[in-house]
Ligand SMILES: Cc1cc2nc3c(=O)[nH]c(=O)nc-3n(C[C@H](O)[C@H](O)[C@H](O)COP(=O)(O)OP(=O)(O)OC[C@H]3O[C@@H](n4cnc5c(N)ncnc54)[C@H](O)[C@@H]3O)c2cc1C
């Protein structure tokens with residue numbers, strides 16, 4: 001007879017393992033089913049991991065989590081062909097515990113995070129694909145896997161199966177993702193000796209920096225480039241809305257190669273040895289793309305619920321926060337022995353009240369607006385660069401005249417149009 | 431039938447890198463896996479168990495992380511597993527390895543007599559193919575090496591009949607049990623493990639024995655018990671030279687014969 005659990009979790013990424021940690025700690029009988037050879041085997045992230053949500057689940061993670069470098073500086077580049085308008089923030093207090101955020105390798109981190117859940121008593125089964133949710137009388141009562149005797153049952157199934165959640169689709173929670181709702185990101189890990197990294201990025205040992213790049217990194221399409229420092233390597237990547245890639249007929253790996261060749265970037269990675277090449281989808285639809293989150297006996301968390309804040313490149317923390325809230329709801333449901341949608345809806349309400357729901361709501365129109373209004377990426381960023389160049393080039397022109405020239409540039413675009421665009425930007429970001 | 435299978439954890443040599451300076455395996459460059467031959471040994475043991483009843487016990491020697499290959503064996507259908515792990519085993523060559531494994535199997539047999547022992551033909555890292563036969567010799571039981579098929583087993587007279595792979599053919603042999611069989615990969619196709627086995631393996635906590643748990647003569651363990659001296663390790667030189675001979679069949683044969691006889695001096699020995 002197939003075994004019955006309190007909770008089955010599909011997928012052992014940050015969302016699934018967060019849920020498993022919380023559930024197992026509370027003594028529930030929980031199993032994670034992961035299709036990878038091990039958790040994280042195929043998972044991809046830039047990746048900056050945020051302290052706060054992890055600490056809520058594993059308070060002493062600092063002593064044992066496989067972290068690369070704590071980030072002390074976050075830089076932003078508005079890139080043009082031969083120039084970059086830069087700003088950033090460096091805070092050396094982030095070099096000390098409790099730190100702010102860290103670079104990580106997902107293949108290592110996910111394995112560790114899942115192992116912590118196993119230590120608490122969760123079961124982990126790898127190399128097994130969940131093919132469908134078993135539904136009876138409108139309730140999800142278990143899952144079917146691709147293995148012989150592959151059915152197992154549970155009071156609750158948590159879908160943490162990532163961006164292209166086939167199970168949420170099977171349940172009719174969301175439709176096929178639109179190409180304008182996902183970004184395709186490609187990245188490379190490039191080995192470079194620690195001292196070189198520290199020299200080039202102006203860092204002390206065990207300090208890290210991140211650079212987020214807008215503009216020329218994605219050839220004017222909606223998306224970003226990123227450069228993150230690990231211990232002995234650099235992660236570099238570009239991500240662009242799939243719809244833009246298709247529309248502009250650009251191949252993602254070519255975009256990354258062009259980005260790597262950019263004069264602002266080339267020197268940072270020079271002499272490095274490519275170690276790994278990765279590609280993955282990122283949910284970018286934001287608030288409007290959040291699917292139905294609960295049903296009878298089922299909850300959807302993390303990327304499967306499209307919980308990514310593209311503007312702030314936050315995803316793993318939203319995944320963990322949602323996994324934790326779903327787990328807490330499951331514990332409560334177990335107490336009252338009621339697994340109906342009504343009870344599980346607590347998860348949705350809590351999620352929407354939390355920073356996850358609030359942040360996604362705040363930027364609910366940002367990606368759509370930028371996708372529809374390409375001028376932000378392909379006109380304003382070059383404009384900003386030209387303006388900065390003009391201002392900082394010392395050529396005997398008075399600053400008054402320079403200002404006039406810059407205003408002239410804006411007027412070229414149309415004062416009124418620019419004002420509308422600025423207002424529109426303000427509206428989606430406010 | 432109580433079957434014991436010897437399972438070794440090895441670096442995946444299909445991806446392992448050779449350190450160009452020291453010419454040793456850079457073990458950190460490769461994930462650890464179950465020795466592929468041993469997975470087939472477990473599979474065969476499990477098939478026999480299903481047919482004739484009984485139990486499959488795994489034994490492995492290695493560092494604590496080698497419990498992973500025991501769990502893997504449980505996924506494949508084994509019932510139990512023991513890892514023998516102790517600093518005293520470090521540096522063991524095939525002589526010391528077979529000694530330690532033999533002592534572990536003896537202890538397993540105390541609880542439940544062992545009818546059959548399986549090992550892989552060879553480990554993909556050490557490649558010596560000595561440990562299986564070494565265990566058989568120490569236990570004073572017959573060894574059937576390089577088996578690619580179990581033909582039959584007769585419960586009545588407790589005899590197993592197997593097919594051995596030879597360089598130029600096959601050999602069908604029989605042995606009374608208990609005996610030790612080392613297997614080729616062709617002996618079977620691995621079964622895609624049922625979910626129940628996966629869950630059992632996820633739960634399973636392998637037993638770990640140290641030198642306190644098995645009776646051992648310490649002088650026969652680890653470096654002390656290992657007479658093997660590594661003279662030199664090197665990467666085989668890349669083949670060079672060679673030429674491609676083209677033409678009709680007759681022309682090609684003529685050129686080759688000419689080279690063999692006149693250039694390389696075939697039949698040129700004096701007096702021939
Ligand atoms: C290039 C890139 C850079 C990013 N950078 C950042 C960053 O810097 N910071 C940040 O916070 N976020 C970043 N993100 C986003 C972040 O990676 C995701 O938001 C996060 O991984 C979501 O976690 P998850 O657990 O929901 O999903 P995932 O991490 O995708 O995990 C899903 C898991 O489910 C498994 N699975 C899927 N289907 C099945 C099935 N049918 N059966 C069994 N198992 C299944 C998968 O193998 C996987 O292990 C980035 C993403 C990308 C692609």
Ligand SMILES: Cc1cc2nc3c(=O)[nH]c(=O)nc-3n(C[C@H](O)[C@H](O)[C@H](O)COP(=O)(O)OP(=O)(O)OC[C@H]3O[C@@H](n4cnc5c(N)ncnc54)[C@H](O)[C@@H]3O)c2cc1C
Nearest residue numbers: 436437491521523524549550552553556557558559560561
């Ligand atoms: C020249 C040489 C030098 C070496 N030097 C060292 C050294 O300095 N330090 C060191 O640690 N190692 C050393 N080794 C490795 C070690 O001696 C062997 O790996 C080990 O004794 C097993 O031999 P093998 O790998 O050739 O296995 P094989 O004899 O090829 O394996 C055959 C079968 O025996 C069984 N088996 C083998 N080993 C185990 C095991 N550990 N647990 C369970 N079953 C097993 C398996 O069923 C396997 O399929 C050396 C090996 C060689 C060839």
